[in-house]
């Protein structure tokens with residue numbers, strides 16, 4: 754094939770994905786988007802089981818502020834426990850997780866020229882009474898973070914009274930508005946890491962998630 758026919762071939766092969774298109778228009782219009790049931794209840798259950806097993810095995814550590822060069826544990830700012838996930842030794846449930854994330858990254862790169870070349874994800878547990886004060890994800894002096902992605906892994910019967918909502922602060926017509934997003938299982942929130950400040954309100958019942966970043970290099 755010469756180069757023009759291989760280009761045509763690539764175009765023909767491209768299949769529009771309605772879910773990913775919805776994410777992209779959400780991000781373009783609002784700088785954030787909420788996706789319900791990005792993972793179905795069976796997938797959430799599988800990933801949650803892995804998270805809880807690792808927590809039992811004491812593989813989580815107190816989350817720090819700043820990147821790994823500048824770790825200061827600051828309980829007044831965040832109270833969650835995290836464990837970084839290594840894709841190269843992902844088990845079945847984690848492969849399922851990365852399968853969907855990688856498909857999204859590939860789609861974003863084909864359609865939006867975002868140039869996502871790297872990613873990093875960690876499990877997070879917020880025990881009762883913990884929170885994460887208002888912040889910007891790039892304060893961790895990492896300007897490679899373009900999109901933040903949070904995937905909630907709470908129980909099926911999780912209720913808003915359990916607290917721990919994510920609040921995204923956003924400017925609309927010159928005024929700041931706060932958008933509260935509850936951590937319903939299977940829900941994924943994606944937002945622009947360098948633009949939107951956000952916080953996790955105090956948690957009344959243990960809150961489970963995977964948080965990660967899509968990065969430029």
Ligand SMILES: O=C(O)CCC(=O)C(=O)O
Nearest residue numbers: 885890903919953962964
């Ligand atoms: O869990 C959430 O909803 C957000 C977590 C967060 O802001 C972070 O880890 O940087």
Ligand SMILES: [Fe+2]
Nearest residue numbers: 888889890951
């Ligand atoms: Fe954050």
